[in-house]
Amino acid sequence: MKKMTQVNSGYKTKIPERVETIPYFFRLGLQVKHADAFLLYYRHLDWTLETGQPIKNWKSLAFNWVYSFQKAKPFRKQSIHS
Numbered sequence: 001m002k003k004m005t006q007v008n009s010g011y012k013t014k015i016p017e018r019v020e021t022i023p024y025f026f027r028l029g030l031q032v033k034h035a036d037a038f039l040l041y042y043r044h045l046d047w048t049l050e051t052g053q054p055i056k057n058w059k060s061l062a063f064n065w066v067y068s069f070q071k072a073k074p075f076r077k078q079s080i081h082s
Contacts, residue, residue, distance in 0.1 A: 015047050016058045024059060028066055038062055 025035035
């Protein structure tokens with residue numbers, strides 16, 4: 001598995017737009033569908049953590065979200081739902 005490094009700080013309370021997340025996911029070596037899945041997942045949670053706290057750093061959250069999936073099961077080229 002390729003070692004991941006976090007890209008940029010992303011510290012802000014603003015909810016990211018799709019146009020912001022796609023380049024970040026590209027820098028992590030992923031595709032548009034991964035950025036879209038991230039956005040859909042956290043929109044469903046109203047951009048809050050499990051504790052109910054609002055998300056303050058979407059880039060850190062995205063990095064950890066991707067890392068947790070890669071750690072559990074590496075991404076496959078066919079689908080993020082594999």
